[in-house]
Amino acid sequence: MKTSEIFHKTAKGQAEVENRSNALSVKQRRVLILVNGENDAATLKELSLCENIVEILQTLIDGNFIQHEDMTNSSTYDRTQPRNTG
Numbered sequence: 001m002k003t004s005e006i007f008h009k010t011a012k013g014q015a016e017v018e019n020r021s022n023a024l025s026v027k028q029r030r031v032l033i034l035v036n037g038e039n040d041a042a043t044l045k046e047l048s049l050c051e052n053i054v055e056i057l058q059t060l061i062d063g064n065f066i067q068h069e070d071m072t073n074s075s076t077y078d079r080t081q082p083r084n085t086g
Contacts, residue, residue, distance in 0.1 A: 001054050003042035006069040007035045013065035022063070031056050035066050 009017070009032065016022050017033055024032065031048045045053035060066045 001041060001057065003045070004040050006037065006040050007044075007057065007060075007066045008037045008069060009035050010064055010067055012063075013060070016065055022065075024063075024065075027052075028056055028059060032060055032065055035060075037069070 013032055013035070016024065016029075020029075027048065027050050031044055031050060031053065034044050034047050039047065041053060041057060044057070045051070048056075050056055057066070061068075
């Protein structure tokens with residue numbers, strides 16, 4: 001994961017912020033709230049004060065709470081399949 005990557009909340013992520021329906025840690029929730037489609041991973045690390053930002057972001061991606069910017073327009077993206085990076 002590059003520190004310049006930008007993330008967006010998914011519908012599940014937006015619902016989590018509004019309803020606290022899933023069991024996220026305080027740090028995971030803090031980072032999720034800070035994901036806004038503008039903050040990159042380096043900025044999220046700085047704002048959240050979380051040294052393990054890569055681990056937290058990966059957990060949020062794996063839980064389908066957030067997506068990389070380049071995945072948000074792909075309705076056919078399947079997280080269970082390896083990405084074809086060319």
